[in-house]
Amino acid sequence: MSVITPELIQQHQLSESEYRKIVELLGREPTYTELGIFSVMWSEHCSYKSSRLHLKKLPTRSRLVLQGPGENAGIIDIGGGYAIAFKIESHNHPSFIEPFQGAATGVGGILRDIFTMGARPLAVLDSLRFGPLDDPVNGSRNARILKGVVEGIAHYGNCFGVPTVGGECLFESGYDGNPLVNVFALGVFKKDEIFYARASGVGNPVIYVGAKTGRDGIHGASMASAEFTEESQQKRPNVQVGDPFMEKLLLEACLEAMRTGAIVGIQDMGAAGLTCSTCEMGSRGGTGIEIELDLVPQRAAGMTPYEIMLSESQERMLLVAEKGREQEVFAVFRKWGLDAVTIGHVTGDGLLRVRHHGEVVAEIPNRDLADEAPLYDRPHVPPGPPAPAREIPPGDPARDLRALLASGDICSKRWIWEQYDYMVRTNTVAGPGGDAAIIRIKETGTSVAMALDGNGRYTRLAPREGAKLAVAENCRNLATVGALPVAATNCLNFGNPERPEIMGQLVEAIEGMGEACRFFETPITGGNVSLYNETLGEAIFPTPVLGIVGLLKTEMPITPDFKKPGRAVMLLGGLGTTDALHFGGTEYVKVILKDLWGLPPALDMEYEKRVHDAMREIAAEGLAESAHDLSDGGLAVAAAESSFGPSGTGAELDLESGMRAEFLLFHEGPSRILISTARPERVAAIAARHGVEAPRIGTTVEGRLRIRNYGQTLADQAIIELKDIWEHALEDHLRG
Amino acid sequence: MKFGVIVFPGSNCDHDAWYAVSRNLGRPAEFIWHDSASLGDVDAVILPGGFSYGDYLRCGAIAKFSRVMAAVRKFAAGGGLVIGICNGFQILVETGLLPGALVRNRSLRFICKPVALRVETADSPFTSAATKGQILTMPIAHGEGCYYADERTLDELEAEDRVAFRYVDNPNGSLRDIAGILNRERNVLGMMPHPERATEPLMGSADGLAVFQSMAAALATKS
Numbered sequence: 001m002s003v004i005t006p007e008l009i010q011q012h013q014l015s016e017s018e019y020r021k022i023v024e025l026l027g028r029e030p031t032y033t034e035l036g037i038f039s040v041m042w043s044e045h046c047s048y049k050s051s052r053l054h055l056k057k058l059p060t061r062s063r064l065v066l067q068g069p070g071e072n073a074g075i076i077d078i079g080g081g082y083a084i085a086f087k088i089e090s091h092n093h094p095s096f097i098e099p100f101q102g103a104a105t106g107v108g109g110i111l112r113d114i115f116t117m118g119a120r121p122l123a124v125l126d127s128l129r130f131g132p133l134d135d136p137v138n139g140s141r142n143a144r145i146l147k148g149v150v151e152g153i154a155h156y157g158n159c160f161g162v163p164t165v166g167g168e169c170l171f172e173s174g175y176d177g178n179p180l181v182n183v184f185a186l187g188v189f190k191k192d193e194i195f196y197a198r199a200s201g202v203g204n205p206v207i208y209v210g211a212k213t214g215r216d217g218i219h220g221a222s223m224a225s226a227e228f229t230e231e232s233q234q235k236r237p238n239v240q241v242g243d244p245f246m247e248k249l250l251l252e253a254c255l256e257a258m259r260t261g262a263i264v265g266i267q268d269m270g271a272a273g274l275t276c277s278t279c280e281m282g283s284r285g286g287t288g289i290e291i292e293l294d295l296v297p298q299r300a301a302g303m304t305p306y307e308i309m310l311s312e313s314q315e316r317m318l319l320v321a322e323k324g325r326e327q328e329v330f331a332v333f334r335k336w337g338l339d340a341v342t343i344g345h346v347t348g349d350g351l352l353r354v355r356h357h358g359e360v361v362a363e364i365p366n367r368d369l370a371d372e373a374p375l376y377d378r379p380h381v382p383p384g385p386p387a388p389a390r391e392i393p394p395g396d397p398a399r400d401l402r403a404l405l406a407s408g409d410i411c412s413k414r415w416i417w418e419q420y421d422y423m424v425r426t427n428t429v430a431g432p433g434g435d436a437a438i439i440r441i442k443e444t445g446t447s448v449a450m451a452l453d454g455n456g457r458y459t460r461l462a463p464r465e466g467a468k469l470a471v472a473e474n475c476r477n478l479a480t481v482g483a484l485p486v487a488a489t490n491c492l493n494f495g496n497p498e499r500p501e502i503m504g505q506l507v508e509a510i511e512g513m514g515e516a517c518r519f520f521e522t523p524i525t526g527g528n529v530s531l532y533n534e535t536l537g538e539a540i541f542p543t544p545v546l547g548i549v550g551l552l553k554t555e556m557p558i559t560p561d562f563k564k565p566g567r568a569v570m571l572l573g574g575l576g577t578t579d580a581l582h583f584g585g586t587e588y589v590k591v592i593l594k595d596l597w598g599l600p601p602a603l604d605m606e607y608e609k610r611v612h613d614a615m616r617e618i619a620a621e622g623l624a625e626s627a628h629d630l631s632d633g634g635l636a637v638a639a640a641e642s643s644f645g646p647s648g649t650g651a652e653l654d655l656e657s658g659m660r661a662e663f664l665l666f667h668e669g670p671s672r673i674l675i676s677t678a679r680p681e682r683v684a685a686i687a688a689r690h691g692v693e694a695p696r697i698g699t700t701v702e703g704r705l706r707i708r709n710y711g712q713t714l715a716d717q718a719i720i721e722l723k724d725i726w727e728h729a730l731e732d733h734l735r736g
Numbered sequence: 737m738k739f740g741v742i743v744f745p746g747s748n749c750d751h752d753a754w755y756a757v758s759r760n761l762g763r764p765a766e767f768i769w770h771d772s773a774s775l776g777d778v779d780a781v782i783l784p785g786g787f788s789y790g791d792y793l794r795c796g797a798i799a800k801f802s803r804v805m806a807a808v809r810k811f812a813a814g815g816g817l818v819i820g821i822c823n824g825f826q827i828l829v830e831t832g833l834l835p836g837a838l839v840r841n842r843s844l845r846f847i848c849k850p851v852a853l854r855v856e857t858a859d860s861p862f863t864s865a866a867t868k869g870q871i872l873t874m875p876i877a878h879g880e881g882c883y884y885a886d887e888r889t890l891d892e893l894e895a896e897d898r899v900a901f902r903y904v905d906n907p908n909g910s911l912r913d914i915a916g917i918l919n920r921e922r923n924v925l926g927m928m929p930h931p932e933r934a935t936e937p938l939m940g941s942a943d944g945l946a947v948f949q950s951m952a953a954a955l956a957t958k959s
Contacts, residue, residue, distance in 0.1 A: 151845075154846050158787075158846055158848075158877070158879075159746070159748075159787040159790070159791075160748070161748025161749075161786060243790070244787075244790075245745070245746050245787060245789070245790030245791075245792070246790075248745075248746055248748065248787075249745055249746070336745065337745060417848075418845075418847055418848055418849050419845050419846045419847070419848070420846075420848060421846070421848045421877040422848055423848065423875055423877060423930075423933050423939075424748055424749060424752065424785075424877065425748075425751065425752060426752045426755060426756070426932070426933055426935075426939055428939075429938060440938065442755070554938070555938075556937065556938065
């Protein structure tokens with residue numbers, strides 16, 4: 001048995017006090033295997049030790065929430081006897097080290113979280129952030145990471161057979177050495193056929209299914225809990241290799257095995273592999289679990305108990321079956337050609353007991369591992385005062401619009417999403433490229449809309465407001481397609497929480513998110529916290545990403561593009577307003593002025609919600625021929641994007657505003673949706689009833705986008721030219 | 737009249753094909769497991785899209801050896817209708833039921849998008865409900881859909897009126913824009929685009945229904 005030295009403790013990223021707590025809980029020194037087990041379970045990634053205290057501030061309940069945080073995924077009742085399970089997960093660190101496999105296994109991990117609960121995955125969305133592609137130093141590396149990540153997502157999702165229906169992709173130099181890959185997945189099942197990750201029934205067999213255990217991914221969870229240094233490339237072996245075919249078999253076999261009625265509890269082996277699945281299932285069930293590692297299917301010879309317990313080999317599940325009904329379960333897995341073996345049993349003593357060649361190599365109370373992890377109230381400081389606004393020189397609106405349409409954040413992401421099979425399972429009502437994705441649920445005749453959004457720039461300027469704006473924009477995206485938001489999942493991507501200013505960002509963002517989610521009645525049913533997103537001491541922009549789901553009728557979707565000339569163009573929510581300080585976080589300032597200052601746009605949540613209510617009513621009456629929410633790039637960009645549909649219809653906008661041209665065209669004030677309609681009076685009446693402005697700002701026309709203010713032309717261009725810029729910018733950037 | 741949808745490990749459009757036939761066409765359909773030696777009493781066979789056996793080797797290369805494919809071969813030899821869609825097309829060429837090969841897209845990337853297809857012949861049990869020259873819109877979703885064959889084979893396919901569909905705007909580099917072909921006896925069709933994903937307006941197009949309607953009509957005359 002190895003002697004536990006201070007160096008060994010440090011290598012396991014455990015602090016001295018954490019080690020003392022381990023000794024205290026065990027009443028003795030841990031074995032080497034136990035040290036490894038504690039180190040992964042108490043890692044930031046698995047234990048949320050820095051964030052747990054603050055995550056409690058988030059709303060988690062509503063009439064529709066069947067399962068909140070704490071399980072593999074959150075669950076919402078969608079009516080008709082059905083429910084959806086959904087969650088978001090980050091795979092940031094692995095995707096930097098090995099973009100293809102890092103992203104692929106990110107998809108694999110979140111899919112398992114969904115079908116572990118018995119739900120069939122129906123949709124994936126991805127929120128991606130990379131360093132800029134035109135960066136003179138890192139541009140080509142950033143492009144390589146992007147290509148690898150997109151290919152990895154495509155490889156896994158396409159083969160598995162889940163449509164990737166939407167997401168976002170943004171660029172900022174802060175993500176140069178630390179890309180963000182956040183994957184959202186959603187599945188559907190009958191609400192009385194939900195499976196939980198609980199080990200119950202003393203004597204019940206603990207069964208291992210799926211891929212064999214190898215040496216890959218050992219300490220992946222710990223890697224995800226540390227900053228990157230120059231040596232990080234040596235961590236490549238910590239990244240796992242994904243096998244989507246195996247996962248597809250595992251999906252079908254698990255769902256079929258669940259139908260036998262012989263399964264008591266089930267959990268996937270994700271981060272911290274066998275360790276996490278055993279102790280969490282035991283802890284949730286209030287039971288113990290005893291396993292014999294000799295029985296674990298192994299890919300490599302001579303693996304140590306430490307390696308077997310900490311391996312993060314993919315496509316594995318742990319399940320507890322009813323004693324005596326093992327053969328029913330085995331038969332299903334045999335049919336699908338998968339390994340399924342009993343490796344232990346449930347006990348009544350609350351301990352995780354691990355044997356190797358019969359000898360006990362670890363014996364730890366499950367509860368200590370899963371629930372007694374350290375909890376830190378890390379020091380945090382509120383953000384400093386905003387940087388003052390700088391002078392904004394008069395621009396050339398037409399030229400600036402073209403520049404924005406060509407920018408990485410705003411340009412078309414078709415090059416990315418055409419690599420994803422976004423239609424498999426034939427439920428995709430609205431796929432990528434719109435404000436929200438929609439999938440129908442064949443079983444209920446209703447649909448689910450999903451939006452995935454975050455804004456690192458806004459959150460960098462004001463974490464609390466940035467998080468609120470992210471919630472508001474997601475809800476607006478859903479309203480734009482006529483959906484009612486009902487629940488959310490969050491992925492909190494931040495830097496090193498041991499730095500008070502970073503911790504301050506996290507606390508503020510969580511509080512802002514909590515406030516907004518309470519207001520919009522979208523409880524957070526689960527999610528993920530990814531900290532230590534830093535490379536060589538440089539932290540990313542604080543980036544809370546939200547996935548919000550909404551419910552709606554199944555019908556032909558409202559899409560962003562103008563359909564026919566001669567329709568009224570209305571701006572639900574009005575022209576809004578800004579000042580130089582609140583203009584500093586816009587894409588205009590980023591792309592045209594290459595700067596960042598001040599505060600994000602001001603948000604009035606009451607007004608925002610009224611806009612959503614009005615929009616849903618307009619949608620329900622079938623009045624909107626097109627609807628597109630205003631976000632990055634403001635009114636001008638939204639109007640251009642609405643002109644890029646297959647019909648080639650543009651618009652002539654005649655505005656009457658005292659704002660300077662840059663503000664009027666490009667400010668990003670929230671609570672606004674651009675609509676085209678054949679019945680402007682009816683739209684105006686609905687808006688008025690909700691106390692919402694809805695000026696008619698123009699008319700759709702064939703082939704041009706012209707914007708005037710008090711008769712003065714600000715931009716006038718053929719759609720085909722603008723669209724060409726927008727459509728090809730990403731590919732041009734990637735070709736570099 | 738019954739359609740059978742073959743399920744290989746890794747098939748992932750099996751359910752979509754089943755749904756298109758049973759719901760949108762309104763004809764009975766059932767799944768057939770890759771391990772079965774018999775096709776039961778089905779009157780037409782669909783080899784669906786997906787990644788059979790993971791397709792880590794050449795696409796369709798392993799499916800060719802499955803037990804069910806022996807039965808499919810026999811069924812085809814007896815004049816039974818067999819349609820292979822996407823991965824199903826790849827399996828048909830691997831099996832030798834159709835000539836040529838499907839290689840990586842010219843872009844070397846997976847492509848998913850709706851494409852326009854021109855019906856090149858209405859003289860087949862898969863296209864009789866359409867007219868020659870008619871444009872049908874349906875999606876493609878593949879990484880290896882570039883149709884390849886030697887010149888002689890291509891000439892032969894054309895001479896024998898066996899090109900069922902051509903791309904209007906070739907997305908993947910397929911030789912002579914070929915999207916779907918028939919065997920000499922015209923009872924086996926392979927196509928990369930997905931007709932089953934275009935069988936109701938909500939899917940963005942209902943044009944693919946023509947393929948299944950043609951098959952149903954052919955089966956109705958037979959019986």
